[in-house]
Every structure is written in structure tokens, then in C-alpha cells.
Amino acid sequence: MESVVIVPTYNEKDNIATVINKLTALNLDLHILVIDDNSPDGTGDIVKNLQKKNEHIFMIERSGKLGLGTAYVRGFHWALERDYKYILEMDADLSHNPNDVPRLIKACKKGADLTIGSRYSEGVNVVNWPIKRLLLSYGANKYTRIVTRMPVKDTTAGFKCFHRDVLEAIDLSKVKSSGYSFQIEMNFRAWKKGFKITEVPIIFIERSEGHSKMSKSIVYEAVFMVWKLKLLSMLGRLN
Numbered sequence: 001m002e003s004v005v006i007v008p009t010y011n012e013k014d015n016i017a018t019v020i021n022k023l024t025a026l027n028l029d030l031h032i033l034v035i036d037d038n039s040p041d042g043t044g045d046i047v048k049n050l051q052k053k054n055e056h057i058f059m060i061e062r063s064g065k066l067g068l069g070t071a072y073v074r075g076f077h078w079a080l081e082r083d084y085k086y087i088l089e090m091d092a093d094l095s096h097n098p099n100d101v102p103r104l105i106k107a108c109k110k111g112a113d114l115t116i117g118s119r120y121s122e123g124v125n126v127v128n129w130p131i132k133r134l135l136l137s138y139g140a141n142k143y144t145r146i147v148t149r150m151p152v153k154d155t156t157a158g159f160k161c162f163h164r165d166v167l168e169a170i171d172l173s174k175v176k177s178s179g180y181s182f183q184i185e186m187n188f189r190a191w192k193k194g195f196k197i198t199e200v201p202i203i204f205i206e207r208s209e210g211h212s213k214m215s216k217s218i219v220y221e222a223v224f225m226v227w228k229l230k231l232l233s234m235l236g237r238l239n
């Protein structure tokens, strides 16, 4: 297969089958890798059932809720051990539309090293978010842009396609962020290594099922992380 989509899950029993079925229906040259943190709601069992009928679905089960950042890093290692050219990330809560996956891959095929499914590249394309949440996300993106000067409008987005070269070039053992700042950190490291980042507009729809794992500590982590990244980069110690 040419591509793999990594889907981290924690308590997504109402969404995961729909996401997997929609991805499968695309009929692409694509594998699906779920990273489930032993979801108490039985998300893992649902995936196991789907695996019986579809050999393109893979799952890594971790012992408990270990955070989004480490889930992705685990998935990246798994993908790099195999031959995939394009390695994607996507949420399981249907905020990211599986039908947008081909556009992300296409942008990489056209020359981008990292493509971001962006909420803010053409105005604001977010549906059903309370204004407070939108301001937080939009503000976090503006703040990151001002501090780092990175030319990315939606740097906290979790809908992305990496060319494998990018993940091979980044020392994943150095990536320490766990929440949204994981996305910022990966973009920053890719950008500093000279990789080309492109944004394609997507419409982001707030989850209608399940619960958000957003927390204050995730926000604080991001606030400090952008300065840490900037400082490390200035000191030439980002690698």
C-alpha cells in the first residue's frame, strides 16, 4: 500500500466504525492504523470485529491513556518500519471528513512534504464550535505564528499527510509534546528542516458523539512549547 492513516482513539465507540467504513469506501491504496489506549468503552473490540472482514485495518493497543503525542509517535514508527510513502493522521471523532483524505495525499503528490487539512486557510471553516473554543483555537494559532514566524495558518490541526521523508528526518525520540503542541512541534521541526508545508482547506465539524479530551494542561503545554521550540532553534539545538 502507498499510504496509511493513523487514527488515535480513546473512547470512540460511537464514531470509529463510521470512520473506518468511510475510509474503506474511498477505495484508495490505503491502510488504516488505529492506536487505541485500552478505551474503557470497548472501541478496541469494535475495531477487532472490523478487522475480521478487512485486512487493511491494523491496530496497536496500548495499556492505558498515554496521550495523543506518544500515540502518533508509536504509529509513525510502525509506519516507517513498512513501505508507506504517505503517512496520515486523522481524528476518530468525525471532525475530519474521511472524504478529504484524497485531497491531502494529492497535495503531497504535487510536491508538498507535509500537507495540513486546514481550518483557517480560507477564512474560518469550523462548524458547531462554541465561540469560546473557536477563539482559543484561533488565538493559539495566531500566537504560534507570531512567536515562531512559521508560515502555517492552522498549526494545531490533527488532519495531516506527511511524506515519509519528513518523519525519517525528524528525531522522533526528541518530540516530547503530548497535546495540541505535538502538532505545532511536528510542523516546526519539519519547517526548520526546510520541508515544504502546504495547507488545503477543510471544513471541520465538532464531534456530535463522545467526549472531548481537551484540558487546561493541554493549553498550557502549547503556550510554553512554542517558546521552547523557538529557543532551541535559536540556540541551534533543535535536532
Ligand SMILES: Nc1nc2c(ncn2[C@@H]2O[C@H](COP(=O)(O)OP(=O)(O)OP(=O)(O)O)[C@@H](O)[C@H]2O)c(=O)[nH]1
Pocket (backbone or CB within 6 Å): 007, 008, 009, 010, 011, 012, 035, 036, 037, 065, 066, 067, 068, 071, 090, 091, 092, 093, 095, 206, 207, 211, 212, 213, 214
Ligand atoms: N490513543 C489515544 N487517542 C487519544 C488520546 N486522547 C485523544 N485521543 C484521540 O485523539 C483524537 C482527538 O481527540 P479529541 O478528544 O477529539 O480532541 P479534540 O479534537 O481536541 O476535542 P473535541 O473534538 O472537542 O472533542 C480523537 O480521535 C481521540 O479519540 C489518547 O490519550 N490516546
Ligand SMILES: [Mg+2]
Pocket (backbone or CB within 6 Å): 091, 093, 095, 207
Ligand atoms: Mg475532536
